[in-house]
Amino acid sequence: MKIAILGAMPEEISPLLEKLQNYEKINYANNSYYLAQYKKHELILAYSKIGKVNSTLSASIMIEKFKAETLLFTGVAGAFNPNLKIGDLLVANKLCQYDLDITAFGHPLGFVPGNEVFVKTDEKLNALAKEVANELGVKLHEGIIATGDEFICDEVKKSKIREVFNADACEMEGASVALVCEALKVPCFILRAMSDEAGEKAEFDFDEFVVKSAQTSAEFVLKICDKL
Numbered sequence: 001m002k003i004a005i006l007g008a009m010p011e012e013i014s015p016l017l018e019k020l021q022n023y024e025k026i027n028y029a030n031n032s033y034y035l036a037q038y039k040k041h042e043l044i045l046a047y048s049k050i051g052k053v054n055s056t057l058s059a060s061i062m063i064e065k066f067k068a069e070t071l072l073f074t075g076v077a078g079a080f081n082p083n084l085k086i087g088d089l090l091v092a093n094k095l096c097q098y099d100l101d102i103t104a105f106g107h108p109l110g111f112v113p114g115n116e117v118f119v120k121t122d123e124k125l126n127a128l129a130k131e132v133a134n135e136l137g138v139k140l141h142e143g144i145i146a147t148g149d150e151f152i153c154d155e156v157k158k159s160k161i162r163e164v165f166n167a168d169a170c171e172m173e174g175a176s177v178a179l180v181c182e183a184l185k186v187p188c189f190i191l192r193a194m195s196d197e198a199g200e201k202a203e204f205d206f207d208e209f210v211v212k213s214a215q216t217s218a219e220f221v222l223k224i225c226d227k228l
């Protein structure tokens with residue numbers, strides 16, 4: 001199967017490139033895409049660069065140009081749910097864009113006509129992830145991710161987003177990637193390991209834990225490939 005593995009930052013994809021070692025690098029649309037063979041699968045890997053627009057572009061290219069048949073996102077996120085600790089894994093069953101705001105016209109936050117507030121991920125991939133977690137003896141949380149073009153490091157912003165969307169974590173790419181996959185009918189899986197708690201010290205926690213958490217997530221995604 002041709003599987004896309006997408007992250008946002010180098011830290012999220014380099015653990016996989018180091019493990020694969022043999023890969024072809026293709027420069028396209030101001031970014032790099034990496035083709036590699038992994039067991040019976042062809043992989044296409046990339047880090048999109050941060051944010052919803054960059055991740056939309058990369059996800060679209062992986063599917064339309066490189067013909068990925070399924071897409072697995074790996075990366076880090078800020079925890080909202082107090083049950084999620086730094087390093088914990090969260091699989092998103094649905095995601096929203098918390099900063100998509102035409103509430104001035106009476107619409108709910110995150111809603112634009114023609115779309116829903118939430119976009120779902122693939123249930124089969126999420127179930128497969130649970131199997132992998134059980135086999136590894138790893139705790140895997142499942143929940144809602146709120147995506148927006150801001151690094152959240154503020155208790156007030158965090159509480160507001162959590163309240164409106166019942167979100168368990170926040171990040172800057174998931175909802176846009178899931179939206180691309182839904183539109184192009186490609187199964188989508190979004191996994192995040194917590195790098196911080198999106199509060200006042202989030203930028204310091206992020207710097208301390210990004211590498212370790214990104215690696216945890218990347219390793220888990222490769223285990224999913226083993227099962228596909």
Ligand code: SAH
Pocket residue numbers: 008009050051075076077078079150151152153170171172173195196197198199202206
């Ligand atoms: N330190 C980086 C910027 C990181 S932005 C630099 O200087 O280049 C945060 C990245 O991690 C985004 O890709 C986002 O998806 C994720 N993330 C982790 N914690 C987050 C938080 N609290 N709020 C928003 N995004 C977060």
